[in-house]
Amino acid sequence: MRFFNGRDPERIRLFLAKAFLLFVILGLLVVEKRKGAFPIVNWQMFSYLLSPFPESTTSEFEFHAITADNRKVILNIYPFYPFGREIVARGIVHGAFSPEKNAEQQYEYQRALWAMVNRAVPGRNINEIEVWRTEWEVDPLATPPLDLNNPTQRVLVGRLGQNPQPIGGGR
Amino acid sequence: MKNLFFHAHRSIDRWLLHSESNAAGRVGLFRILYAVFFLWHLSDYTPANLHELPNEMNTPIRLNDWLPADPPVWFYEGVGGILAAGLVLLMFGYRTSIATAIVAVFGVFMESLMSSADSELSSVFVSAYIPIVFLICGDWGATWSVDAVLRRRAGAAAVELADASPRFVLPIHALQVILVALYVGSGIFKVLGWERWIGQEHFLGNLMLYHRIEAYVREIMVNPIALLVYHYPIIDLTGRVVVMVFELTFFMTLFNHRLRALYVSAALIFHAINGAWVLVTFTSVLIVYGLFVDWHALAVRFRLNTLPDIQLPSGILRVFVLTTAVVFGALWNRTPAVHTLFTFGGTIDPRVIWIPLGPIAVAWFALTLWRLSLDLQTWKRARTAAIS
Numbered sequence: 237m238r239f240f241n242g243r244d245p246e247r248i249r250l251f252l253a254k255a256f257l258l259f260v261i262l263g264l265l266v267v268e269k270r271k272g273a274f275p276i277v278n279w280q281m282f283s284y285l286l287s288p289f290p291e292s293t294t295s296e297f298e299f300h301a302i303t304a305d306n307r308k309v310i311l312n313i314y315p316f317y318p319f320g321r322e323i324v325a326r327g328i329v330h331g332a333f334s335p336e337k338n339a340e341q342q343y344e345y346q347r348a349l350w351a352m353v354n355r356a357v358p359g360r361n362i363n364e365i366e367v368w369r370t371e372w373e374v375d376p377l378a379t380p381p382l383d384l385n386n387p388t389q390r391v392l393v394g395r396l397g398q399n400p401q402p403i404g405g406g407r
Numbered sequence: 408m409k410n411l412f413f414h415a416h417r418s419i420d421r422w423l424l425h426s427e428s429n430a431a432g433r434v435g436l437f438r439i440l441y442a443v444f445f446l447w448h449l450s451d452y453t454p455a456n457l458h459e460l461p462n463e464m465n466t467p468i469r470l471n472d473w474l475p476a477d478p479p480v481w482f483y484e485g486v487g488g489i490l491a492a493g494l495v496l497l498m499f500g501y502r503t504s505i506a507t508a509i510v511a512v513f514g515v516f517m518e519s520l521m522s523s524a525d526s527e528l529s530s531v532f533v534s535a536y537i538p539i540v541f542l543i544c545g546d547w548g549a550t551w552s553v554d555a556v557l558r559r560r561a562g563a564a565a566v567e568l569a570d571a572s573p574r575f576v577l578p579i580h581a582l583q584v585i586l587v588a589l590y591v592g593s594g595i596f597k598v599l600g601w602e603r604w605i606g607q608e609h610f611l612g613n614l615m616l617y618h619r620i621e622a623y624v625r626e627i628m629v630n631p632i633a634l635l636v637y638h639y640p641i642i643d644l645t646g647r648v649v650v651m652v653f654e655l656t657f658f659m660t661l662f663n664h665r666l667r668a669l670y671v672s673a674a675l676i677f678h679a680i681n682g683a684w685v686l687v688t689f690t691s692v693l694i695v696y697g698l699f700v701d702w703h704a705l706a707v708r709f710r711l712n713t714l715p716d717i718q719l720p721s722g723i724l725r726v727f728v729l730t731t732a733v734v735f736g737a738l739w740n741r742t743p744a745v746h747t748l749f750t751f752g753g754t755i756d757p758r759v760i761w762i763p764l765g766p767i768a769v770a771w772f773a774l775t776l777w778r779l780s781l782d783l784q785t786w787k788r789a790r791t792a793a794i795s
Contacts, residue, residue: 246573249544250420253581256543260536261588269596274468274522275515275535279589281654281689283596284603287613296624314625317525318451319756320688324525327464344461351459358743372624376616377634380623 294382295371297329297393301353304361315356328352329367333394346396367393422661423580430575432568432703435500435550440702442498443749444694445514445533449491450746451757452521458483460524470519484740486517492736500552501728511538530691536585537695545578553728557721568703579698583667586695587658594654604647611646612637618686630684650677665779671699672772679765682758690757
């Protein structure tokens with residue numbers, strides 16, 4: 237590049253650093269809250285979050301992976317993705333058994349659910365996966381706020397066979 | 408007006424190029440720390456897992472417009488494997504410029520794939536800004552590296568570890584500017600979203616109660632102050648105002664290294680509280696704060712002035728490093744054991760890492776505050792002497 241010919245390398249570094257900083261700062265001003273411009277992304281850090289009082293019930297999913305030798309491996313939602321990213325796993329479960337999805341969409345989610353659980357149970361041949369939802373009554377201001385050993389209900393959300401097609405279940 | 412512009416321009420250059428203690432030594436050690444950190448980050452959330460996600464869960468990222476709708480799994484695995492190999496080369500500091508380029512390109516690419524499915528904004532430093540800045544204006548392979556050993560053997564003069572040339576200080580200051588821009592931007596968003604951030608009564612209290620319930624369900628450490636914050640709205644409001652003011656005034660780190668240390672240690676305390684108690688982990692940003700620590704001074708305290716003398720012939724050393732990188736990259740998606748090297752079998756997750764760092768950050772904050780007070784006393788005495 238003719239512009240850089242004969243110039244001090246340290247001055248070139250300084251020029252490139254300033255050009256990059258200008259690009260990033262102008263980019264941050266332009267993209268605002270949009271996330272699609274990665275790596276130019278702003279940190280909103282809860283600026284627009286709604287924070288209501290917690291509800292009087294809470295629920296969590298549980299996965300029963302039934303292996304070829306008829307053993308049951310019980311998993312909670314946490315081993316599939318890193319800490320704080322369980323939202324991805326919950327999204328997959330919702331999509332897999334949601335009546336709002338069409339058959340093709342459900343199939344994609346179920347395939348993802350199957351792959352996700354298989355990944356967490358390496359080396360085992362899984363024949364069937366059951367997804368359960370456990371619900372508890374919560375008093376957010378009490379200590380403890382819930383009794384883990386006394387859920388108010390446990391519901392079978394759905395079942396998947398080896399070739400992900402729902403094989404029955406309820407809500 | 409023209410004079411003002413040139414004066415401002417020269418001031419910016421002077422600031423970008425101002426000295427840092429042990430600059431050459433500290434960026435060399437930071438390079439090793441960065442590579443290990445990124446490998447740990449990658450272990451916990453490898454891009455191959457994204458292949459299983461439904462297309463509907465993807466949000467468009469401009470950088471990936473050219474990709475087909477459903478790339479095959481080997482594509483995701485390839486990106487992860489090449490990035491891992493590049494990080495191993497970077498860790499050793501062999502062909503550092505090429506390794507930095509590999510990490511920059513594949514790091515940005517990998518994170519853009521992750522962001523499509525699961526946006527985690529704190530990763531922007533570890534995967535994009537750090538390698539890009541060092542690629543375009545830094546030289547973190549000059550010290551604490553195989554490249555440095557090979558250059559010395561070839562007869563080149565060793566780089567002084569206290570060298571504060573632009574190639575060592577520029578990346579630190581450029582990344583500091585980006586960090587300031589993001590923090591101040593976050594503060595400005597809070598001002599613009601005043602009704603939500605300040606206007607919602609019990610904002611922090613409700614958030615803490617919500618995550619307290621989650622902690623009980625997960626059977627992990629519970630936030631001990633959630634009920635206190637909820638029952639005393641003044642604590643809640645004070646916390647929110649302090650966070651907003653902290654973010655808006657983060658530019659103060661540009662004026663003085665002591666203020667920088669104060670703000671960085673406060674930021675670490677903030678992240679540690681969020682990670683440990685509010686269960687909100689912003690962990691991948693942790694590495695950027697490492698730029699502001701004089702790792703070389705710490706190494707000297709442990710009697711490590713330089714890399715130990717490597718007894719391998721240069722040819723074998725090159726082959727060893729390259730083979731390690733290639734094998735590591737090839738095994739990255741094949742062997743879970745490779746991942747567990749960095750996470751200690753899953754023990755060190757994005758939350759647990761903050762638990763020991765919290766007390767260290769508190770100690771650092773207290774020490775910096777004490778030193779600042781000494782600086783202020785010295786300044787007052789000097790001013791009094793000057794007046795009299």
